[in-house]
Amino acid sequence: MYYGNAAHSAIAGEESGMVIAILFMDCLLQSAPRLELLPDALTLLRQAAVVGFVPVGVSSYDPSSTWRQHVFIDPFDLLKGTLERDPITNRFPVIWADPAIGVGYPAWFDRQSAEYLVFLQHNTIEGQTVWTTMASFGLIYEPDQAGRVVGFLEGSRSVRLTRDEIRARLLSMIKGAPETRKTDQSLTSLLHDVADTQSASEARKPIPHRIRLLEAQRLAAAVRMNTARKDIEKIFPQMDGGLERLGSTRYYVGSEVMVEVPFDQTGGAWNQENRVNGPLKVYRSRMHFD
Numbered sequence: 001m002y003y004g005n006a007a008h009s010a011i012a013g014e015e016s017g018m019v020i021a022i023l024f025m026d027c028l029l030q031s032a033p034r035l036e037l038l039p040d041a042l043t044l045l046r047q048a049a050v051v052g053f054v055p056v057g058v059s060s061y062d063p064s065s066t067w068r069q070h071v072f073i074d075p076f077d078l079l080k081g082t083l084e085r086d087p088i089t090n091r092f093p094v095i096w097a098d099p100a101i102g103v104g105y106p107a108w109f110d111r112q113s114a115e116y117l118v119f120l121q122h123n124t125i126e127g128q129t130v131w132t133t134m135a136s137f138g139l140i141y142e143p144d145q146a147g148r149v150v151g152f153l154e155g156s157r158s159v160r161l162t163r164d165e166i167r168a169r170l171l172s173m174i175k176g177a178p179e180t181r182k183t184d185q186s187l188t189s190l191l192h193d194v195a196d197t198q199s200a201s202e203a204r205k206p207i208p209h210r211i212r213l214l215e216a217q218r219l220a221a222a223v224r225m226n227t228a229r230k231d232i233e234k235i236f237p238q239m240d241g242g243l244e245r246l247g248s249t250r251y252y253v254g255s256e257v258m259v260e261v262p263f264d265q266t267g268g269a270w271n272q273e274n275r276v277n278g279p280l281k282v283y284r285s286r287m288h289f290d
Contacts (some may be wrong), residue, residue: 038104038195041187042180045173048119048134050081053163056109056116059097067096067132069127071109077172081120083131095120105135105195113138114237115151115168137194139163141234147224149231155193161186163242210254212230213282220259222281230272232261242288250288258285 045051057072073092083092095118098108109116119134141150147201151163161169169183177183219235229249233239236251244250246269248262260281267273 003033006117007170038192040184041191042173042184044105044119044135045080047121047165048080049116049122050083050120051079051132051170052081052118053077053139053167054118055114059109061098065127066100067098068100069096069098069108070096071095077167079167086261093129093131095133096125097136099132105191106138107136108131109136110138111238114141114234115139115163117170119152135191137191137224141231142219143222143224143227143235147222147227149227149234150249151234153190153194155190156197157193161190166190207255209255209257209284212253212257213284216253216257216259216282220282223261223276223280225276225278226275228272229261229263229274233272236261240288241290250285252285252287256284256286258283258287 039047054076055074057074059069059071061069071094073095085092105119108132115138117137117139118137120131121134123130123171124130125132137153139153141149141151152160153163154160166187169187172183173180199225223232223235232280233253236253238252238254240250240252240258242250247265248260251259251269253259260283261276262278262280263274264277265271266275
């Protein structure tokens with residue numbers, strides 16, 4: 001997904017465009033699943049016990065485990081099914097993800113997306129009743145031409161649907177509306193395209209610094225004055241560690257690329273309603289740790 005997004009945005013320079021194209025095709029050749037074996041959107045929806053949009057929290061990773069990620073989730077936009085909070089901890093259940101034996105669709109989480117469209121199943125593994133990931137699709141958030149921060153899914157062939165469009169189509173399918181078959185076909189094409197773009201978990205590679213830098217610069221230039229902190233953190237979901245000075249926040253986007261965003265104090269210090277009050281800075285830096 002990120003190779004496709006970077007390639008779409010960084011063709012300004014002939015040399016950069018050539019590098020991006022080569023990397024993008026390499027990603028596709030190594031990762032493309034057998035799309036004809038993947039369930040269509042309606043089948044995926046029917047097989048899943050829970051479907052919704054999930055802001056992902058802390059996760060743990062064990063490369064030797066059958067399910068390599070255990071992910072804590074926050075409250076989310078539920079479209080189908082229910083997840084109950086633990087009566088003692090008040091947390092939602094841990095989600096098991098990133099299976100060692102691939103399921104075809106991407107089924108893992110990373111820190112590059114603030115929100116995921118997820119399809120979950122209830123399974124019994126090693127005597128435990130757990131929630132496992134059938135599929136997870138990381139949404140991309142960017143400012144649109146009007147400056148509004150909008151989430152969407154985009155595949156390798158520039159097939160794109162916004163979060164609102166995807167949500168409406170899933171709800172239509174759940175309700176069994178007459179247009180469900182047409183809706184199913186368009187959403188299936190998108191989900192297959194996204195699966196085709198994303199590499200298998202064991203083959204995922206870091207994005208080169210130059211490509212990541214170009215993408216961060218493009219996004220930073222598109223952010224408008226007065227954009228809320230809560231929307232900035234959809235575009236740049238990973239806050240940097242270490243000390244922060246009042247009035248700006250650093251976000252690490254990977255591959256030694258840092259974005260620093262200046263904020264006012266609307267709603268109080270570090271409030272989600274703080275507003276961008278100056279130009280964003282993009283520079284080379286490793287992530288800091290507390």
